[in-house]
Amino acid sequence: MxxxxxxxEENPEPRFVKRVVEVLRKGGLVIYPTDTVYGLGCDITNSRALEKIARIKGVKLAKANWSFICADLSNLSDYVKQIDTPTFKILKRALPGPYTFILPGNNNLPKDFKKKKTVGIRVxxxxxxxxxxxxxxxxxxxxxxxDEDEVLEYTTDPELIFEKWQNLVDVVIDGGYGDNVASTVVDLSGPQPVIVREGKGDTDIFY
Known part of the structure; x- marks a missing residue:
């Protein structure tokens, strides 16, 4: 269980953060809050953990379109091709924030994502x-x-999330009620920004 x-959110207790990080390092699965909906995550470099999430979500790992959650923009060059100045300005303006940006992946992607031409980046x-x-x-x-419930697409109550997921993951973090609006997805891999999914966050900043 x-x-x-x-x-x-204001001051996450360091010893509890450390405990969750240890679980991630050992290939565990964690449900945690973001600035939009609660997310299910694992260490990007752990193949076994990635396979587990793919099984839970009922998708093939090679075909999965998941986001990379980064601490800030300094991680980008690890996984993303050289970004031009206009694109970087957009990222700077929008992040951290409720956006997922689709960017061209580079050759340093972890082995499970090597075949991906683009990656989704979140801060x-x-x-x-x-x-x-x-x-x-x-x-x-x-x-x-x-959620299976079509009306309530995302569960926002951490206790209900725990009830449902306690036997599938290793940690559920109670970070208070989540949002039930997902991130806005913006494709920056072409010449102009393209809104792929409108969610939380102002889309006017891209035009």
Whole structure:
């Protein structure tokens, strides 16, 4: 059964953060809050953990379109091709924030993502997500947790999330009620920004 750990966004308790980071390092799965919906994540470099998430989500790992949760823009050059100045200005303006940016991947992608031409990059404006990625020292791969209930697409109550996921993951973080609007997805891999999915966040800043 998963651990249920309470963390506060303003000052996440370092010893609890450390505990969650250890779980991620050992290939564990963690549900954690972002600045949009709760996410299911694991260490980007751990193949076994990635396979586990793919099984839970019912997708083939090679075909999965998951986001890389980064602490800030300094990680980008690890996974993304050289970014031009206009693109970098957009990223600077929007991040941290409720956006997922699709960018061209480079040759340094972890082995499970080698065949990907593009990757989704997220830098959430959330102290808990930020402290986990900082502690781990590399991005977390993340996917949203969906509900079967069509009306309520995303569960926002951490206790209900725990109830549902306790036997599938290793840690559920209670970071307070989540949002039920997903991130806005913006494709920056072409000459102009293209809004792929409108979610949380102002889209006017891209035009």
């Amino acid at each position: 998963a651990d249920f750990i309470k963390l506060y 959430p404006d959330n102290g808990i997500a930020h402290s986990l990625v900082e502690g781990l020292g590399n991005p977390i791969v993340s996917t949203s947790i969906h």
